[in-house]
Amino acid sequence: MDTKALRQKILDLAIHGKLVPQDPNDEPASVLLERIRAEKERLIKEGKIKKGKKSAKTSDKPHYPFELPKGWVWCMLEDIAYDLMYGTSEKSSRLGKVPVLRMGNINREGGLDWKDLVYSNNEEDIEKFKLLHNDLLFNRTNSSEWVGKTAIYKGERPAIYAGYIIRLRTIFVNADYINFVMNSQYHRNWCNDVKTDAVNQSNINAQKLSIFRVPLPPIEEQKRIVKEIKRWLSLIKVIKNGKENLQESIKQIKSKVLDLAIHGKLVPQDPNDEPASELLKRINPKAEITCDTPQYGKLPKGWCSCTLRNVCSFTNGFAFSSDAYKNNGIPLVRISNITNEGKIDLNSCVYIQDEIDEQYIIEKGDFLVAMSGATTGKMGVYTYGEISYLNQRVGKIKASKALYTPYMHYLMYSQVDNILKMAYGGAQPNISAKAILAIRILLPPLAEQQRIVAKIEDLFTQLDKIEASL
Numbered sequence: 001m002d003t004k005a006l007r008q009k010i011l012d013l014a015i016h017g018k019l020v021p022q023d024p025n026d027e028p029a030s031v032l033l034e035r036i037r038a039e040k041e042r043l044i045k046e047g048k049i050k051k052g053k054k055s056a057k058t059s060d061k062p063h064y065p066f067e068l069p070k071g072w073v074w075c076m077l078e079d080i081a082y083d084l085m086y087g088t089s090e091k092s093s094r095l096g097k098v099p100v101l102r103m104g105n106i107n108r109e110g111g112l113d114w115k116d117l118v119y120s121n122n123e124e125d126i127e128k129f130k131l132l133h134n135d136l137l138f139n140r141t142n143s144s145e146w147v148g149k150t151a152i153y154k155g156e157r158p159a160i161y162a163g164y165i166i167r168l169r170t171i172f173v174n175a176d177y178i179n180f181v182m183n184s185q186y187h188r189n190w191c192n193d194v195k196t197d198a199v200n201q202s203n204i205n206a207q208k209l210s211i212f213r214v215p216l217p218p219i220e221e222q223k224r225i226v227k228e229i230k231r232w233l234s235l236i237k238v239i240k241n242g243k244e245n246l247q248e249s250i251k252q253i254k255s256k257v258l259d260l261a262i263h264g265k266l267v268p269q270d271p272n273d274e275p276a277s278e279l280l281k282r283i284n285p286k287a288e289i290t291c292d293t294p295q296y297g298k299l300p301k302g303w304c305s306c307t308l309r310n311v312c313s314f315t316n317g318f319a320f321s322s323d324a325y326k327n328n329g330i331p332l333v334r335i336s337n338i339t340n341e342g343k344i345d346l347n348s349c350v351y352i353q354d355e356i357d358e359q360y361i362i363e364k365g366d367f368l369v370a371m372s373g374a375t376t377g378k379m380g381v382y383t384y385g386e387i388s389y390l391n392q393r394v395g396k397i398k399a400s401k402a403l404y405t406p407y408m409h410y411l412m413y414s415q416v417d418n419i420l421k422m423a424y425g426g427a428q429p430n431i432s433a434k435a436i437l438a439i440r441i442l443l444p445p446l447a448e449q450q451r452i453v454a455k456i457e458d459l460f461t462q463l464d465k466i467e468a469s470l
Helices: 003-015 029-045 123-128 175-181 185-194 206-210 219-262 276-283 405-413 416-422 433-437 446-468
Strands: 073-076 081-086 098-101 118-120 136-139 150-152 165-170 196-198 201-203 213-216 304-307 312-316 330-333 350-352 367-370 379-381 388-390 394-399 440-443
Touching: 003 175, 003 185, 003 219, 029 073, 029 213, 081 206, 136 175, 150 175, 165 206, 175 213, 175 219, 219 405, 219 446, 276 304, 312 433, 367 405, 379 405, 394 405, 394 433, 405 446, 416 433
Parallel strands: 330 388
Antiparallel strands: 073 213, 081 165, 098 118, 136 150, 136 165, 196 201, 304 440, 312 394, 330 350, 367 379, 367 394
């Protein structure tokens, strides 16, 4: 289940008047709007709030985004809010009296994240920019994706706000309702339409924000809507947490399955299987074989211990010049083509037209590993029917006849942590072929390897079905 999409659907239904039923006994929003106007005029006359700047005339016959239910009205944000004010421009520090909320403290769900705070000691700023309960905070400058995100301040702790944020206060309307409107896809679309873009940043100023059109229900319906939204969001949170917990559990189960598999505890041993040591001796007479080890103790019947060098071959990639890259030809697998999900993706590869030594050819079933850089240790199985070429910093591992290729794949995935521990070089970690080939493994009989793979794939298929249903 896509909880983000569900959340947006709930908000969409709410602002279209379809989440809760209308009550004909509710005071119409038009009457509420008149009371708000009268209250604003009173507060201006008493000098308690400043008179807002006149907005530019939009149209004699304004276009409304969608049809509203009976009793609702369209209004501009400036009709129901005041004090659209930018925050402090003073540089903050890691220590101080009062937190300064920044754009990073506004989350995408309409709330505030109180982590990674900075502080102010400026008494004048603390007084001028202090936040009040139900203040709305609008992120006026950010990336194109994040500009316009809005949060509501609930008085969690004394705080002020930074210059990339616009504070606004509502009159006689439910601030939670307005916050939900400003976290809806409708508001997101509006932000995309009105923002101005510069290098890596977008901006929406207070003047544009003031004329944002708000679908305004009667005040009693606002309360019902907020109550129902919160009920749904609580349920979505439970679903989301349950989904995340289950996904993490599935990940852990898969890891446990692999651990059981490579230690001979996933399927029973068969005394009729040819022992792994006998097979390995026949294939590689020089192999260093141990049947019982100090580390693992007595091994499962028919198993032996050896290094990857005894059952695999390893090839480092060829150092192709970028001048050789073409738009067609033989695909070249680089580190960037190994995904974080353990797959090889050729959708964004370059091509080579020159013929090279066949040792650098990748075939279906080959296992590839990133050997250097920030992505050291990424692994993936090459599943394409057509060949590719192996670039430098990518290692190719092939199984010998003593190792069932699909079993080797699972075996290598179980060694990710070991490989990462062997990486060296600090900011640009590297791992050598020698280190990988020196990894010691437990080798089952070939027939048992096949049974293990069948069991793993059966269990993983069931787990994948569960995860896909979430």
